[in-house]
Amino acid sequence: MEKNNTILVATGASLDVAGLELALAQHQYRVESVTNGAHALQVAAAGGVALVLLDVTQAGSAELELTGQLAHAEPGRRIPVVLMSSRPSQEEQQRAGRAGADGYFSLPLATTSVVDNVLLAVQGRRIGGYELEVNYHMMAAASPDAVVLLDMDSGRPVDLNHRAEQLLGRSALELLAMPLADICDPAELAAMMERVHAGELAVHRISFRHSSGRVVECEVRGVRINRPDRRLFHIRLVDVTGTQRAQALRIGQEQLLEMMARGAPLQETLLALVQLVESQSEGVLCSVILLDEDGMHMHCACCPSLPPAYSALLEGMAIGPGVGSCGTAMHRREAVLVSDIQRDPLWAPYLELIKDFDLRACWSMPIMQDEHTVLGSFAMYYRTVRRPDAEEQRLIGVASHLASIAIERARREAELLRHRTHLEDLVDARTAELSRAMQQAELSNEELQAALENLSMTQEELVRRDKLAALGALVAGVAHELNTPIGNSLVTASTLADHTAVLARQLEAGIRRSELETYVGQAREAGDILQRNLQRAASLVASFKQIAVDTTDAQRRSFDLEPLLFELLTPLWASLPQPRPRLVMDIAPGLAMDSYPGPLSQALGHLVDNCMTHAFGTQPGAEPTVTISAHAEGSEVLLAVADNGAGIAPDHIRRIFDPFFTTRLGAGQSGLGLYITHNIVTGVLAGHIDVASTPGFGSTFTLHLPMTAPR
Structure with missing residues (x-):
């Protein structure tokens, strides 16, 4: 065992010190943990410290001055110091470099990754035994994306960051020990590397297999790193599985709405909805339960992935405050999320009935027509104990909303069909009633026609009488008006004739001048009278002629x-x-x-x-x-x-x-x-x-x- 075999950990954050001790013990290192900078300086000054893992929150002020103090705490020897940050940033990483840090990585980090960083800083190697530059490892640790450094000769990673471990669901030890082609399509990986070698700068799509078995769709960018002693390939991975699923969900929603618009049967629409949701989440089994018109009993409308025997158990069951996930959700009118069926009291009465179906989690969302009317429920079952994340909660909300649209449309169409049938019956009855009324109207019409003819004859007779009466009045008035001037003219003319006869006799016997003058005066007076009366008669006749207005001479x-x-x-x-x-x-x-x-x-x-x-x-x-x-x-x-x-x-x-x-x-x-x-x-x-x-x-x-x- 080497003399300097202590790994000093100075942090106030939660770190798996026990796991770190166990992992580093395999490499003949012991771990000593302190919680403040002063204590860390004492331990480092005492000697035997191979490396210090220092939390930036313990490293002093913004200049991280404790980094340099720890590095030179033991006289005659420099101690490597690696900084850990729970809130990494480019600016903080630069300050760490200026303070003399030998490494910098972000927390939280898996124990194996911490061990890798320790071995890299102390021995200049990874667990796999490859010597690498410290700068690349620091860059990978601070990268917001999953990063893998691939040895092109062996096909195995020689370095990677914690995000790559999370993305692929495997520890650094596992990934460093296997060719990368084992968890992806080798042809896709080889094609990408070949294009990069040819100078093509493009984003490539490669499917990786997660440790759980699910497929992780990634957009991959690769860059060859030229070194004289090794052919390396830098790969950056971006998970686009969520983006693809979001796009598939959007397309599926559009297709469902199109099915509803063209009047597809409800069963067909619900089946498409269930298949869409099941494609969005690994291992999910979906069901659509409808609530009967009595508002109390359930009916399994679409449960294609659930065992038929389980679907039969749901048929006709009454909803209530403790009837599993679906019955409770419809009763409460709110989502019910059961992460462990075996331990949840809502499922306790039914555990014996469902023991053979291997159902461990059930999330149910009521399908609402409005805030008071429940149409049914949409449920997502899993065979593992789990709670929904935010995306899965949004997914079940979207599914219940689409189901609500489909069910409400189907019910409205059924109601319209009932109304149409009823309307046809009403039309038939009304038509028969109108036929009878028409017959009666025809009889009444004949009677009215006869009455109208009598009325017309009576009206014509009255008009004729009115015209005759008016004509009689007119004739009487005209006769009266013309009688006066004509009568006056006749009297004057007869008087003048008498005077003329007297004058003729006087002429035979001899007439005196005075008699002739008298006659001339009488004749003049008679002429004036005749002229006035005839003029009056002419004026009356002219007014009668104006009854018919003649506009031919009117000037416009x-x-x-x-x-x-x-x-x-x-x-x-x-x-x-x-x-x-x-x-x-x-x-x-x-x-x-x-x-x-x-x-x-x-x-x-x-x-x-x-x-x-x-x-x-x-x-x-x-x-x-x-x-x-x-x-x-x-x-x-x-x-x-x-x-x-x-x-x-x-x-x-x-x-x-x-x-x-x-x-x-x-x-x-x-x-x-x-x-x-x-x-x-x-x-x-x-x-x-x-x-x-x-x-x-x-x-x-x-x-x-x-x-x-x-x-």
């Missing part, structure tokens, strides 16, 4: 409404006899129209004449006033003639635009003015006319005229 032009109305109404009002009503003009300026000013003036004249004839009597009251207003409304002009006179009786309103209707028939009125106005407004001017009246408070006639009359 663009004009401003305001000056047109002032030109029309100013002389018209001045010609009225006193006392005449007050005229109020409220005409918006700039009302440009493209229409027929002549017919418009004629219609307005009839309205004013109607107002003067019917609105104002001799009864006392407010000052008689006629208001003419006009303003634009959209593409129309609203022209109104209003008075504050007697108004129109309600039973007369509906007839005022009828031809020959007048309340003053026989008093010089023919009842054609408003009818002619109506024809002009609705025909020539392409508008319409409204009337509003309150007896005793006046009337308002409103013309709705387009600014541009149709051509």
Whole structure:
């Protein structure tokens, strides 16, 4: 045994000192552990220390000055010092080098790896017996990735870091003792090395076998290290198994959603879901349990990997607070994670029933439609005792959510089918009911048709009678109006004839001048009477002719409404006899129209004449006033003639635009003015006319005229 055979460990962190003692004893080294720097200096100064493992938290200030003190604690000899850090960083590693450290690695580290670091620093070799530079080992220990240094001649690793041990599930002793090709595809490894030798810088994909048997997909980068005495190959490994599984999960989710969208059967969708989840985790056996509509009993919907006898046990079982993982999860409406079935009280009543199925762990997540409605449960079984990690908990959450979508869609489709069937029954019943109602309606229709025909005949008879009555009134009025001037003309003409006969006799006997002058005066007076009465008769006939409005001679032009109305109404009002009503003009300026000013003036004249004839009597009251207003409304002009006179009786309103209707028939009125106005407004001017009246408070006639009359 060498004189300097003590490995001094100075750390306040948890380190497997007992395991380290046992491992180093095989190499004739003893371990002494201290917890502070002062004690470490005392032990180092006493002599016999081969190497110091110093925790950076015990190494003094930021300059790690205890490193140098320990290295020179024994006079005449330098003691190697290797720093250990639970929070390694590039900056700290550089400070360790400046402080004189012989090595630097990160904690936690497996005992075998610690032994490797000790032997490397003390003897300059690994357990495998290869001499390497200390700098490479320090670099590998601080690397965030798994790193392996491969001897190309033997095919075995000569150095590796702790992350490589974790990635491959094997200790450094195991890995250093076997060719790397034993745990991967030799052809893939050889192809990568060949490409690197050819100068290709690329990422290669190689599958490694974990000690548990699972496949670890890695992205590998390799660099050849040129040394005169050995062919070495630096390999960096990055585990992409999780990335691949995440991508497979995403693709599987998309495929499941597509199956749901195209209406795939529920059993087919759930089977695809279970197979997807089972591909994401090693050794998992999945099941989907549905809760019956009674909300109490379970039904095994999809359990392809579980023993059929176990699935049969679940069929029809009632859920509850202590019914295994699935029954409890559905009862509680929350996830139930049982890591050891043999020791969990939820499974105690069923251990005898499931003893032959070798199920050791079961994680169950309820499948929820909403926060109150449970559809079933999604379970993940394992044949080993284990708890889920964060990724597995996320996976079971995703699975239960997808199952919820599939089950809810299937139930909605079943409900729609029931509704569709019920709707068809309702349609059939309603169709039969409608057929009966149609038959009754046809009978009623025939009766209504007969009644309508009788009503039409009655209406036609009433219209005919109304027309005859109106015609009779018209004839009476026309006869009365024409009778006066014609009668006066006849009397005057017969009187003139008598005077002419007397004059003829006087001429035979000799006529005096005075008699002739008398006759001439009588003849002149008779001529005047005849002219006035015939002129009156001609005027009546002309008004009758205006019933049919002839627009062939109407002149269309663009004009401003305001000056047109002032030109029309100013002389018209001045010609009225006193006392005449007050005229109020409220005409918006700039009302440009493209229409027929002549017919418009004629219609307005009839309205004013109607107002003067019917609105104002001799009864006392407010000052008689006629208001003419006009303003634009959209593409129309609203022209109104209003008075504050007697108004129109309600039973007369509906007839005022009828031809020959007048309340003053026989008093010089023919009842054609408003009818002619109506024809002009609705025909020539392409508008319409409204009337509003309150007896005793006046009337308002409103013309709705387009600014541009149709051509």
